Amino acid sequence: MSQTPVLRMESVRKTFGGSVVLRDVDLEVAPHTVTALIGASGSGKSTLLRCANLLEEIDDGAIWLDDEEITDPRADQDAVRRRIGVVFQAYNLFPHMTVSENITLAPRRVHGVARAEAEARARELLERLGLGGKADAYPDRLSGGQQQRVAIVRALAVRPRLLLLDEITAALDPELVGEVLTVVRDLKDEGMTMVLATHEMGFAREVADQVCFLEGGVVLERGTAEQVFGDPQQERTRRFLRRIVEAGRL
Amino acid sequence: MTVHKEELGSGEHEAADDYVPSPRRLDRERHKRARARRATAIGALSTLLTAVVLYLVVVNAPGWPRTKETFFDWGYAREAFPKVLEGLWLNVRLLLICGVAVLVLGMLIAVARTLRGPVFFPLRFLAAAYTDFFRGLPLIINLMIVVLGVPALRLQGVTVDPVLLGGTALTLTYSAYVAEVFRAGIESVHPSQRAAARSLGLNNRQALRYVVLPQAVRRQVPPLLNDLVSLQKDTGLVSIGGAVDAVRAADIIVGRSLNYTPYIVAGLVFVALTIPMTRFTDWVTARMDRRQAHGGAV
Numbered sequence: 001m002s003q004t005p006v007l008r009m010e011s012v013r014k015t016f017g018g019s020v021v022l023r024d025v026d027l028e029v030a031p032h033t034v035t036a037l038i039g040a041s042g043s044g045k046s047t048l049l050r051c052a053n054l055l056e057e058i059d060d061g062a063i064w065l066d067d068e069e070i071t072d073p074r075a076d077q078d079a080v081r082r083r084i085g086v087v088f089q090a091y092n093l094f095p096h097m098t099v100s101e102n103i104t105l106a107p108r109r110v111h112g113v114a115r116a117e118a119e120a121r122a123r124e125l126l127e128r129l130g131l132g133g134k135a136d137a138y139p140d141r142l143s144g145g146q147q148q149r150v151a152i153v154r155a156l157a158v159r160p161r162l163l164l165l166d167e168i169t170a171a172l173d174p175e176l177v178g179e180v181l182t183v184v185r186d187l188k189d190e191g192m193t194m195v196l197a198t199h200e201m202g203f204a205r206e207v208a209d210q211v212c213f214l215e216g217g218v219v220l221e222r223g224t225a226e227q228v229f230g231d232p233q234q235e236r237t238r239r240f241l242r243r244i245v246e247a248g249r250l
Numbered sequence: 251m252t253v254h255k256e257e258l259g260s261g262e263h264e265a266a267d268d269y270v271p272s273p274r275r276l277d278r279e280r281h282k283r284a285r286a287r288r289a290t291a292i293g294a295l296s297t298l299l300t301a302v303v304l305y306l307v308v309v310n311a312p313g314w315p316r317t318k319e320t321f322f323d324w325g326y327a328r329e330a331f332p333k334v335l336e337g338l339w340l341n342v343r344l345l346l347i348c349g350v351a352v353l354v355l356g357m358l359i360a361v362a363r364t365l366r367g368p369v370f371f372p373l374r375f376l377a378a379a380y381t382d383f384f385r386g387l388p389l390i391i392n393l394m395i396v397v398l399g400v401p402a403l404r405l406q407g408v409t410v411d412p413v414l415l416g417g418t419a420l421t422l423t424y425s426a427y428v429a430e431v432f433r434a435g436i437e438s439v440h441p442s443q444r445a446a447a448r449s450l451g452l453n454n455r456q457a458l459r460y461v462v463l464p465q466a467v468r469r470q471v472p473p474l475l476n477d478l479v480s481l482q483k484d485t486g487l488v489s490i491g492g493a494v495d496a497v498r499a500a501d502i503i504v505g506r507s508l509n510y511t512p513y514i515v516a517g518l519v520f521v522a523l524t525i526p527m528t529r530f531t532d533w534v535t536a537r538m539d540r541r542q543a544h545g546g547a548v
Contacts, residue, residue, distance in 0.1 A: 073282055073285070
Protein backbone atom coordinates (compact mmCIF):
# COMPACT_ATOMS: atom_id res chain seq x y z
CA MET A 1 0.00 0.00 0.00
CA SER A 2 1.60 3.22 -1.12
CA GLN A 3 -0.79 5.58 0.65
CA THR A 4 0.34 7.39 3.78
CA PRO A 5 -0.74 5.30 6.73
CA VAL A 6 -3.39 6.84 8.99
CA LEU A 7 -1.58 5.58 12.04
CA ARG A 8 2.05 4.61 12.28
CA MET A 9 3.95 3.45 15.33
CA GLU A 10 7.67 2.99 15.46
CA SER A 11 9.62 1.26 18.23
CA VAL A 12 7.00 2.19 20.81
CA ARG A 13 7.95 1.33 24.35
CA LYS A 14 5.74 1.73 27.39
CA THR A 15 6.45 0.77 30.98
CA PHE A 16 4.33 0.92 34.12
CA GLY A 17 6.55 1.14 37.14
CA GLY A 18 9.18 -1.50 36.50
CA SER A 19 7.27 -3.65 34.04
CA VAL A 20 7.54 -3.26 30.30
CA VAL A 21 4.06 -3.35 28.76
CA LEU A 22 4.96 -2.53 25.16
CA ARG A 23 8.34 -3.28 23.68
CA ASP A 24 9.55 -2.08 20.30
CA VAL A 25 6.09 -2.09 18.77
CA ASP A 26 5.84 -1.14 15.11
CA LEU A 27 2.48 -0.76 13.44
CA GLU A 28 1.10 0.68 10.23
CA VAL A 29 -2.57 1.19 9.60
CA ALA A 30 -3.48 2.04 6.00
CA PRO A 31 -6.53 4.18 5.24
CA HIS A 32 -9.85 2.34 5.08
CA THR A 33 -8.44 -0.81 6.61
CA VAL A 34 -9.19 -2.69 9.80
CA THR A 35 -6.42 -3.86 12.07
CA ALA A 36 -7.23 -6.43 14.74
CA LEU A 37 -5.02 -6.82 17.79
CA ILE A 38 -5.31 -10.25 19.30
CA GLY A 39 -3.60 -11.87 22.24
CA ALA A 40 -4.20 -12.88 25.83
CA SER A 41 -5.31 -10.46 28.52
CA GLY A 42 -2.34 -8.41 29.64
CA SER A 43 -0.50 -8.78 26.35
CA GLY A 44 -0.59 -5.02 25.75
CA LYS A 45 -3.51 -4.62 23.32
CA SER A 46 -5.40 -2.04 25.35
CA THR A 47 -2.25 -0.17 26.28
CA LEU A 48 -1.34 0.06 22.62
CA LEU A 49 -4.72 1.67 21.86
CA ARG A 50 -4.43 4.01 24.82
CA CYS A 51 -0.98 5.10 23.65
CA ALA A 52 -2.31 5.74 20.15
CA ASN A 53 -4.86 8.12 21.63
CA LEU A 54 -2.27 9.71 23.96
CA LEU A 55 -4.20 8.57 27.02
CA GLU A 56 -0.89 7.03 28.02
CA GLU A 57 2.44 8.71 27.46
CA ILE A 58 4.89 6.43 25.73
CA ASP A 59 8.42 6.02 27.05
CA ASP A 60 10.17 5.74 23.74
CA GLY A 61 9.50 5.50 20.05
CA ALA A 62 7.09 7.63 18.07
CA ILE A 63 3.54 7.62 16.77
CA TRP A 64 2.28 9.42 13.67
CA LEU A 65 -1.27 10.26 12.76
CA ASP A 66 -1.51 11.15 9.06
CA ASP A 67 2.21 11.89 8.96
CA GLU A 68 2.10 14.23 11.94
CA GLU A 69 4.14 13.05 14.88
CA ILE A 70 1.66 13.11 17.74
CA THR A 71 4.16 12.00 20.37
CA ASP A 72 6.17 15.15 19.79
CA PRO A 73 5.92 17.09 23.06
CA ARG A 74 5.05 20.17 20.99
CA ALA A 75 1.99 18.46 19.47
CA ASP A 76 -1.44 19.65 20.57
CA GLN A 77 -2.82 16.57 22.29
CA ASP A 78 -6.41 17.78 22.26
CA ALA A 79 -6.23 18.44 18.54
CA VAL A 80 -4.91 14.93 18.02
CA ARG A 81 -7.69 13.36 20.08
CA ARG A 82 -10.27 15.35 18.16
CA ARG A 83 -9.36 13.28 15.12
CA ILE A 84 -9.50 9.91 16.85
CA GLY A 85 -12.64 8.21 18.07
CA VAL A 86 -12.43 5.72 20.93
CA VAL A 87 -14.93 3.14 22.11
CA PHE A 88 -14.19 1.59 25.48
CA GLN A 89 -14.92 -1.86 26.80
CA ALA A 90 -17.09 -0.47 29.60
CA TYR A 91 -18.85 2.03 27.28
CA ASN A 92 -17.86 4.99 29.52
CA LEU A 93 -21.06 6.86 28.71
CA PHE A 94 -21.78 9.86 30.90
CA PRO A 95 -24.60 8.72 33.19
CA HIS A 96 -25.83 12.24 33.91
CA MET A 97 -26.55 12.97 30.25
CA THR A 98 -29.17 11.60 27.90
CA VAL A 99 -28.10 9.60 24.89
CA SER A 100 -28.46 12.65 22.71
CA GLU A 101 -26.46 14.82 25.11
CA ASN A 102 -23.72 12.21 25.27
CA ILE A 103 -23.46 12.23 21.52
CA THR A 104 -23.68 15.97 20.90
CA LEU A 105 -21.31 17.00 23.71
CA ALA A 106 -18.12 16.93 21.66
CA PRO A 107 -19.61 18.20 18.38
CA ARG A 108 -21.14 21.17 20.19
CA ARG A 109 -18.49 22.01 22.78
CA VAL A 110 -15.33 21.03 20.92
CA HIS A 111 -16.16 21.33 17.24
CA GLY A 112 -18.56 24.26 17.50
CA VAL A 113 -21.41 22.57 15.67
CA ALA A 114 -24.79 24.24 16.18
CA ARG A 115 -27.11 22.42 18.52
CA ALA A 116 -29.80 21.66 15.95
CA GLU A 117 -27.28 20.35 13.47
CA ALA A 118 -25.50 18.19 16.07
CA GLU A 119 -28.79 16.73 17.24
CA ALA A 120 -29.90 16.01 13.70
CA ARG A 121 -26.69 14.12 13.05
CA ALA A 122 -27.00 12.26 16.35
CA ARG A 123 -30.53 11.21 15.43
CA GLU A 124 -29.46 10.12 11.98
CA LEU A 125 -26.61 8.00 13.39
CA LEU A 126 -28.83 6.53 16.09
CA GLU A 127 -31.41 5.66 13.47
CA ARG A 128 -28.79 3.93 11.38
CA LEU A 129 -27.58 1.89 14.34
CA GLY A 130 -31.11 0.85 15.21
CA LEU A 131 -31.47 3.17 18.19
CA GLY A 132 -34.05 5.60 16.85
CA GLY A 133 -36.28 6.72 19.70
CA LYS A 134 -33.58 6.33 22.35
CA ALA A 135 -32.22 9.86 22.01
CA ASP A 136 -33.82 11.14 25.19
CA ALA A 137 -33.22 8.05 27.31
CA TYR A 138 -30.50 7.94 29.95
CA PRO A 139 -27.72 5.38 29.45
CA ASP A 140 -28.61 3.36 32.54
CA ARG A 141 -31.99 2.63 30.96
CA LEU A 142 -30.41 0.86 27.98
CA SER A 143 -29.13 -2.67 27.57
CA GLY A 144 -25.39 -3.26 27.30
CA GLY A 145 -25.56 -3.71 23.55
CA GLN A 146 -27.56 -0.52 23.18
CA GLN A 147 -25.15 1.38 25.41
CA GLN A 148 -22.20 0.18 23.40
CA ARG A 149 -23.87 1.24 20.16
CA VAL A 150 -24.51 4.67 21.69
CA ALA A 151 -20.82 4.80 22.60
CA ILE A 152 -19.96 4.04 18.97
CA VAL A 153 -22.31 6.79 17.80
CA ARG A 154 -20.68 9.17 20.26
CA ALA A 155 -17.26 8.34 18.82
CA LEU A 156 -18.53 8.71 15.25
CA ALA A 157 -20.37 11.97 15.80
CA VAL A 158 -17.19 14.00 15.31
CA ARG A 159 -16.35 12.22 12.03
CA PRO A 160 -13.03 10.83 13.28
CA ARG A 161 -10.18 9.95 10.99
CA LEU A 162 -9.50 6.80 12.97
CA LEU A 163 -11.59 4.70 15.29
CA LEU A 164 -10.05 2.74 18.17
CA LEU A 165 -12.20 -0.06 19.59
CA ASP A 166 -10.99 -1.53 22.87
CA GLU A 167 -12.61 -4.93 23.41
CA ILE A 168 -15.97 -3.39 22.80
CA THR A 169 -17.89 -6.66 23.06
CA ALA A 170 -16.06 -8.08 26.08
CA ALA A 171 -18.66 -6.81 28.56
CA LEU A 172 -21.66 -7.89 26.49
CA ASP A 173 -23.97 -10.87 26.62
CA PRO A 174 -23.36 -13.25 23.72
CA GLU A 175 -26.70 -12.44 22.09
CA LEU A 176 -25.84 -8.73 22.19
CA VAL A 177 -22.38 -9.15 20.69
CA GLY A 178 -23.84 -9.65 17.22
CA GLU A 179 -25.62 -6.31 17.09
CA VAL A 180 -22.42 -4.43 17.97
CA LEU A 181 -20.26 -6.39 15.54
CA THR A 182 -22.77 -5.71 12.76
CA VAL A 183 -22.21 -2.03 13.34
CA VAL A 184 -18.44 -2.45 13.05
CA ARG A 185 -18.87 -4.47 9.87
CA ASP A 186 -21.01 -1.70 8.37
CA LEU A 187 -18.41 0.89 9.36
CA LYS A 188 -15.75 -1.10 7.55
CA ASP A 189 -17.91 -1.19 4.44
CA GLU A 190 -18.20 2.57 4.63
CA GLY A 191 -14.43 2.81 4.66
CA MET A 192 -13.77 3.76 8.30
CA THR A 193 -10.19 3.12 9.40
CA MET A 194 -10.23 1.10 12.60
CA VAL A 195 -7.91 -0.57 15.08
CA LEU A 196 -9.62 -3.01 17.39
CA ALA A 197 -8.45 -5.07 20.29
CA THR A 198 -10.66 -8.11 20.45
CA HIS A 199 -11.25 -11.57 21.81
CA GLU A 200 -13.76 -12.33 19.05
CA MET A 201 -11.45 -14.36 16.83
CA GLY A 202 -14.09 -15.31 14.30
CA PHE A 203 -14.95 -11.68 13.87
CA ALA A 204 -11.31 -10.61 13.65
CA ARG A 205 -10.74 -13.22 10.99
CA GLU A 206 -13.72 -12.04 8.99
CA VAL A 207 -13.32 -8.30 9.21
CA ALA A 208 -9.61 -7.55 9.64
CA ASP A 209 -7.27 -6.67 6.81
CA GLN A 210 -4.34 -6.94 9.16
CA VAL A 211 -4.03 -9.07 12.28
CA CYS A 212 -1.37 -8.55 14.95
CA PHE A 213 -0.75 -11.13 17.63
CA LEU A 214 0.67 -9.61 20.79
CA GLU A 215 2.34 -11.38 23.64
CA GLY A 216 4.25 -9.84 26.51
CA GLY A 217 4.05 -6.42 24.88
CA VAL A 218 5.62 -7.56 21.63
CA VAL A 219 3.95 -7.99 18.24
CA LEU A 220 4.99 -11.60 17.75
CA GLU A 221 3.25 -12.15 14.47
CA ARG A 222 1.42 -10.05 11.93
CA GLY A 223 -0.14 -10.56 8.55
CA THR A 224 -3.45 -10.86 6.80
CA ALA A 225 -6.19 -12.69 8.65
CA GLU A 226 -5.59 -15.63 6.29
CA GLN A 227 -1.92 -15.81 7.21
CA VAL A 228 -2.22 -15.42 10.96
CA PHE A 229 -5.25 -17.62 11.46
CA GLY A 230 -4.65 -20.06 8.59
CA ASP A 231 -0.92 -20.54 8.72
CA PRO A 232 0.64 -19.04 11.86
CA GLN A 233 4.43 -19.04 11.75
CA GLN A 234 5.18 -18.68 15.44
CA GLU A 235 4.81 -21.53 17.88
CA ARG A 236 3.30 -19.19 20.45
CA THR A 237 0.68 -17.94 18.01
CA ARG A 238 -0.25 -21.51 17.25
CA ARG A 239 -0.51 -22.29 20.95
CA PHE A 240 -2.72 -19.25 21.55
CA LEU A 241 -5.02 -20.08 18.65
CA ARG A 242 -5.24 -23.71 19.76
CA ARG A 243 -6.43 -22.59 23.18
CA ILE A 244 -9.02 -20.37 21.54
CA VAL A 245 -10.25 -23.25 19.40
CA GLU A 246 -10.39 -25.52 22.44
CA ALA A 247 -12.48 -22.90 24.20
CA GLY A 248 -14.85 -23.02 21.23
CA ARG A 249 -14.23 -19.39 20.33
CA LEU A 250 -13.07 -19.85 16.75
CA MET B 251 -5.04 -2.89 31.71
CA THR B 252 -2.94 -4.30 34.47
CA VAL B 253 0.20 -6.22 33.90
CA HIS B 254 1.73 -7.73 36.96
CA LYS B 255 5.41 -7.52 37.46
CA GLU B 256 5.72 -11.22 38.18
CA GLU B 257 4.12 -12.17 34.88
CA LEU B 258 6.54 -10.14 32.87
CA GLY B 259 9.49 -10.87 35.08
CA SER B 260 9.15 -14.60 34.54
CA GLY B 261 8.52 -14.23 30.80
CA GLU B 262 11.21 -15.00 28.31
CA HIS B 263 11.07 -11.45 26.99
CA GLU B 264 12.49 -9.83 30.05
CA ALA B 265 15.88 -11.44 29.58
CA ALA B 266 16.03 -10.27 25.98
CA ASP B 267 15.59 -6.67 27.02
CA ASP B 268 18.71 -4.70 26.30
CA TYR B 269 16.90 -1.40 26.17
CA VAL B 270 18.84 1.76 25.45
CA PRO B 271 16.91 5.04 25.30
CA SER B 272 16.79 6.32 21.76
CA PRO B 273 18.05 9.79 20.77
CA ARG B 274 14.42 10.63 20.13
CA ARG B 275 13.55 9.93 23.75
CA LEU B 276 16.51 11.88 25.06
CA ASP B 277 15.57 14.83 22.87
CA ARG B 278 11.98 14.64 24.06
CA GLU B 279 13.08 14.60 27.68
CA ARG B 280 15.37 17.55 27.13
CA HIS B 281 12.44 19.44 25.68
CA LYS B 282 10.24 18.50 28.65
CA ARG B 283 12.86 19.63 31.13
CA ALA B 284 13.23 22.93 29.30
CA ARG B 285 9.48 23.39 29.38
CA ALA B 286 9.39 22.61 33.10
CA ARG B 287 12.12 25.18 33.74
CA ARG B 288 10.24 27.78 31.73
CA ALA B 289 7.04 27.04 33.67
CA THR B 290 8.87 27.42 36.98
CA ALA B 291 10.40 30.71 35.89
CA ILE B 292 7.04 32.10 34.76
CA GLY B 293 5.44 30.96 38.01
CA ALA B 294 8.11 32.61 40.13
CA LEU B 295 7.90 35.84 38.17
CA SER B 296 4.12 36.10 38.38
CA THR B 297 4.21 35.29 42.10
CA LEU B 298 6.75 38.01 42.72
CA LEU B 299 4.75 40.50 40.69
CA THR B 300 1.53 39.72 42.53
CA ALA B 301 3.26 40.03 45.89
CA VAL B 302 4.75 43.41 44.99
CA VAL B 303 1.42 44.77 43.78
CA LEU B 304 -0.40 43.56 46.90
CA TYR B 305 2.29 45.03 49.13
CA LEU B 306 2.13 48.41 47.41
CA VAL B 307 -1.68 48.52 47.57
CA VAL B 308 -1.71 47.79 51.30
CA VAL B 309 1.21 50.02 52.27
CA ASN B 310 -0.11 52.98 50.28
CA ALA B 311 -3.58 52.76 51.78
CA PRO B 312 -4.40 56.01 53.58
CA GLY B 313 -4.98 54.33 56.94
CA TRP B 314 -1.97 52.02 56.78
CA PRO B 315 0.26 53.66 59.44
CA ARG B 316 -2.56 53.60 61.97
CA THR B 317 -3.66 50.05 61.02
CA LYS B 318 -0.09 48.90 61.32
CA GLU B 319 0.14 50.30 64.80
CA THR B 320 -3.08 48.73 66.12
CA PHE B 321 -2.99 45.39 64.30
CA PHE B 322 0.66 44.62 63.65
CA ASP B 323 2.57 45.64 66.72
CA TRP B 324 5.60 43.42 67.24
CA GLY B 325 5.79 44.07 70.98
CA TYR B 326 2.21 43.02 71.64
CA ALA B 327 2.62 40.06 69.29
CA ARG B 328 5.50 38.76 71.37
CA GLU B 329 3.58 39.27 74.56
CA ALA B 330 0.47 37.55 73.20
CA PHE B 331 2.09 34.61 71.49
CA PRO B 332 2.87 32.39 74.55
CA LYS B 333 -0.52 33.14 76.10
CA VAL B 334 -2.34 32.36 72.88
CA LEU B 335 -0.39 29.11 72.48
CA GLU B 336 -1.32 28.15 76.02
CA GLY B 337 -4.96 28.82 75.22
CA LEU B 338 -4.65 26.93 71.96
CA TRP B 339 -4.00 23.73 73.88
CA LEU B 340 -7.61 23.91 75.03
CA ASN B 341 -8.78 24.31 71.42
CA VAL B 342 -6.72 21.32 70.36
CA ARG B 343 -8.17 19.14 73.14
CA LEU B 344 -11.67 20.29 72.31
CA LEU B 345 -11.05 19.55 68.65
CA LEU B 346 -9.77 16.04 69.34
CA ILE B 347 -12.56 15.08 71.72
CA CYS B 348 -15.39 16.78 69.85
CA GLY B 349 -13.98 15.53 66.53
CA VAL B 350 -14.20 11.92 67.64
CA ALA B 351 -17.63 12.43 69.21
CA VAL B 352 -18.89 14.19 66.07
CA LEU B 353 -17.66 11.44 63.77
CA VAL B 354 -19.25 8.69 65.87
CA LEU B 355 -22.53 10.51 66.45
CA GLY B 356 -22.69 11.72 62.84
CA MET B 357 -22.17 8.20 61.56
CA LEU B 358 -24.87 6.82 63.86
CA ILE B 359 -27.36 9.45 62.75
CA ALA B 360 -26.51 8.92 59.08
CA VAL B 361 -26.95 5.18 59.38
CA ALA B 362 -30.22 5.70 61.27
CA ARG B 363 -31.47 7.82 58.40
CA THR B 364 -30.66 5.18 55.80
CA LEU B 365 -32.23 2.24 57.67
CA ARG B 366 -35.02 0.61 55.74
CA GLY B 367 -38.17 -1.03 57.04
CA PRO B 368 -41.20 0.35 58.88
CA VAL B 369 -39.90 -0.66 62.33
CA PHE B 370 -37.23 1.97 62.06
CA PHE B 371 -39.60 4.78 61.21
CA PRO B 372 -39.32 6.53 64.60
CA LEU B 373 -35.53 6.30 64.46
CA ARG B 374 -35.45 7.67 60.94
CA PHE B 375 -37.80 10.43 61.94
CA LEU B 376 -35.78 11.41 65.00
CA ALA B 377 -32.55 11.41 63.05
CA ALA B 378 -34.06 13.58 60.34
CA ALA B 379 -35.56 15.98 62.90
CA TYR B 380 -32.22 16.20 64.69
CA THR B 381 -30.25 17.10 61.56
CA ASP B 382 -32.91 19.56 60.41
CA PHE B 383 -32.93 21.30 63.77
CA PHE B 384 -29.24 21.51 64.53
CA ARG B 385 -28.18 22.38 61.02
CA GLY B 386 -30.61 25.24 61.03
CA LEU B 387 -29.86 26.53 64.52
CA PRO B 388 -27.06 29.12 64.49
CA LEU B 389 -24.11 27.72 66.41
CA ILE B 390 -23.73 30.84 68.49
CA ILE B 391 -27.33 30.57 69.74
CA ASN B 392 -26.90 26.87 70.40
CA LEU B 393 -23.77 27.69 72.44
CA MET B 394 -25.49 30.37 74.47
CA ILE B 395 -28.44 28.13 75.23
CA VAL B 396 -26.25 25.25 76.34
CA VAL B 397 -23.42 27.15 78.04
CA LEU B 398 -25.55 29.78 79.76
CA GLY B 399 -28.95 28.11 79.90
CA VAL B 400 -28.03 24.74 81.34
CA PRO B 401 -26.23 26.12 84.43
CA ALA B 402 -29.23 28.41 85.00
CA LEU B 403 -31.39 25.33 85.53
CA ARG B 404 -29.31 24.53 88.65
CA LEU B 405 -29.70 20.81 88.04
CA GLN B 406 -28.04 18.48 90.54
CA GLY B 407 -25.09 16.54 89.08
CA VAL B 408 -25.05 18.41 85.75
CA THR B 409 -21.83 20.19 85.01
CA VAL B 410 -21.56 23.96 84.81
CA ASP B 411 -18.08 23.80 83.29
CA PRO B 412 -18.13 26.10 80.23
CA VAL B 413 -15.61 23.89 78.43
CA LEU B 414 -17.69 20.73 78.79
CA LEU B 415 -20.90 22.51 77.93
CA GLY B 416 -19.31 24.34 75.02
CA GLY B 417 -17.94 21.06 73.72
CA THR B 418 -21.41 19.54 73.99
CA ALA B 419 -22.93 22.36 71.98
CA LEU B 420 -20.26 22.04 69.29
CA THR B 421 -20.83 18.31 69.10
CA LEU B 422 -24.58 18.77 68.75
CA THR B 423 -24.27 21.12 65.80
CA TYR B 424 -21.38 19.45 64.05
CA SER B 425 -22.71 15.92 64.26
CA ALA B 426 -25.74 17.19 62.33
CA TYR B 427 -23.47 18.51 59.57
CA VAL B 428 -21.30 15.43 59.53
CA ALA B 429 -24.32 13.10 59.51
CA GLU B 430 -25.44 14.73 56.28
CA VAL B 431 -21.97 14.35 54.79
CA PHE B 432 -21.98 10.65 55.67
CA ARG B 433 -25.50 10.21 54.36
CA ALA B 434 -24.57 11.81 51.04
CA GLY B 435 -21.62 9.42 50.90
CA ILE B 436 -23.75 6.37 51.62
CA GLU B 437 -26.24 7.36 48.94
CA SER B 438 -23.48 8.00 46.40
CA VAL B 439 -22.36 4.37 46.48
CA HIS B 440 -23.93 2.73 43.46
CA PRO B 441 -26.84 0.39 44.26
CA SER B 442 -25.04 -2.37 42.37
CA GLN B 443 -22.49 -2.51 45.19
CA ARG B 444 -25.21 -3.22 47.73
CA ALA B 445 -26.75 -5.72 45.33
CA ALA B 446 -23.42 -7.52 44.99
CA ALA B 447 -22.93 -7.60 48.76
CA ARG B 448 -26.47 -8.82 49.43
CA SER B 449 -26.17 -11.52 46.81
CA LEU B 450 -23.08 -12.81 48.59
CA GLY B 451 -25.41 -13.43 51.50
CA LEU B 452 -24.39 -10.45 53.61
CA ASN B 453 -27.34 -8.99 55.47
CA ASN B 454 -28.26 -5.33 55.25
CA ARG B 455 -26.11 -4.41 58.24
CA GLN B 456 -23.09 -6.34 56.98
CA ALA B 457 -23.45 -4.90 53.49
CA LEU B 458 -23.46 -1.44 55.01
CA ARG B 459 -20.57 -2.17 57.34
CA TYR B 460 -18.19 -3.95 54.95
CA VAL B 461 -19.07 -2.64 51.50
CA VAL B 462 -21.04 0.59 51.51
CA LEU B 463 -19.56 2.53 54.44
CA PRO B 464 -15.89 2.03 53.55
CA GLN B 465 -16.55 3.46 50.07
CA ALA B 466 -18.82 6.19 51.40
CA VAL B 467 -16.33 7.35 54.01
CA ARG B 468 -13.44 7.43 51.58
CA ARG B 469 -15.39 9.53 49.11
CA GLN B 470 -16.42 11.94 51.85
CA VAL B 471 -12.96 12.56 53.27
CA PRO B 472 -12.61 16.03 51.69
CA PRO B 473 -15.99 17.37 52.91
CA LEU B 474 -15.40 15.74 56.31
CA LEU B 475 -12.10 17.50 56.59
CA ASN B 476 -13.83 20.70 55.68
CA ASP B 477 -16.17 20.27 58.62
CA LEU B 478 -13.35 19.30 60.97
CA VAL B 479 -11.37 22.41 60.07
CA SER B 480 -14.50 24.44 60.58
CA LEU B 481 -14.99 22.75 63.94
CA GLN B 482 -11.43 23.55 64.88
CA LYS B 483 -12.05 27.24 64.32
CA ASP B 484 -15.40 27.17 66.07
CA THR B 485 -13.81 25.73 69.21
CA GLY B 486 -12.82 29.37 69.64
CA LEU B 487 -16.47 30.14 70.36
CA VAL B 488 -16.41 28.36 73.72
CA SER B 489 -14.75 31.54 74.96
CA ILE B 490 -18.23 33.10 75.22
CA GLY B 491 -18.78 30.98 78.33
CA GLY B 492 -15.55 32.23 79.85
CA ALA B 493 -13.25 29.33 79.01
CA VAL B 494 -9.73 30.57 78.33
CA ASP B 495 -8.82 29.31 74.87
CA ALA B 496 -6.61 30.95 72.27
CA VAL B 497 -9.24 33.53 71.34
CA ARG B 498 -10.04 34.38 74.95
CA ALA B 499 -6.34 34.65 75.76
CA ALA B 500 -5.97 37.18 72.95
CA ASP B 501 -9.14 38.89 74.11
CA ILE B 502 -7.75 39.45 77.59
CA ILE B 503 -4.68 41.22 76.28
CA VAL B 504 -6.73 43.27 73.82
CA GLY B 505 -9.05 44.36 76.62
CA ARG B 506 -6.12 45.58 78.63
CA SER B 507 -4.04 47.20 75.87
CA LEU B 508 -6.64 48.27 73.30
CA ASN B 509 -4.27 46.93 70.66
CA TYR B 510 -5.65 44.29 68.28
CA THR B 511 -2.41 42.51 67.45
CA PRO B 512 -3.20 39.52 69.72
CA TYR B 513 -6.23 38.71 67.52
CA ILE B 514 -3.96 38.57 64.48
CA VAL B 515 -1.61 36.28 66.40
CA ALA B 516 -4.49 33.98 67.40
CA GLY B 517 -5.78 33.95 63.83
CA LEU B 518 -2.41 32.99 62.40
CA VAL B 519 -1.99 30.28 64.99
CA PHE B 520 -5.31 28.73 63.93
CA VAL B 521 -4.28 28.88 60.29
CA ALA B 522 -0.96 27.25 61.11
CA LEU B 523 -2.82 24.46 62.88
CA THR B 524 -5.08 23.80 59.87
CA ILE B 525 -2.49 23.58 57.12
CA PRO B 526 -0.65 20.43 58.24
CA MET B 527 -4.00 18.73 58.84
CA THR B 528 -5.14 19.49 55.28
CA ARG B 529 -1.87 18.35 53.74
CA PHE B 530 -1.94 15.15 55.76
CA THR B 531 -5.44 14.29 54.57
CA ASP B 532 -4.54 15.11 50.98
CA TRP B 533 -1.63 12.77 51.27
CA VAL B 534 -3.74 9.97 52.73
CA THR B 535 -6.40 10.33 50.03
CA ALA B 536 -3.83 10.45 47.25
CA ARG B 537 -2.21 7.30 48.57
CA MET B 538 -5.55 5.49 48.71
CA ASP B 539 -6.30 6.53 45.13
CA ARG B 540 -2.94 5.37 43.89
CA ARG B 541 -3.51 1.94 45.35
CA GLN B 542 -6.93 1.57 43.76
CA ALA B 543 -6.88 3.24 40.41
CA HIS B 544 -4.80 3.49 37.31
CA GLY B 545 -5.11 7.02 36.07
CA GLY B 546 -3.31 7.41 32.76
CA ALA B 547 -1.98 10.60 31.28
CA VAL B 548 -5.20 12.65 31.26
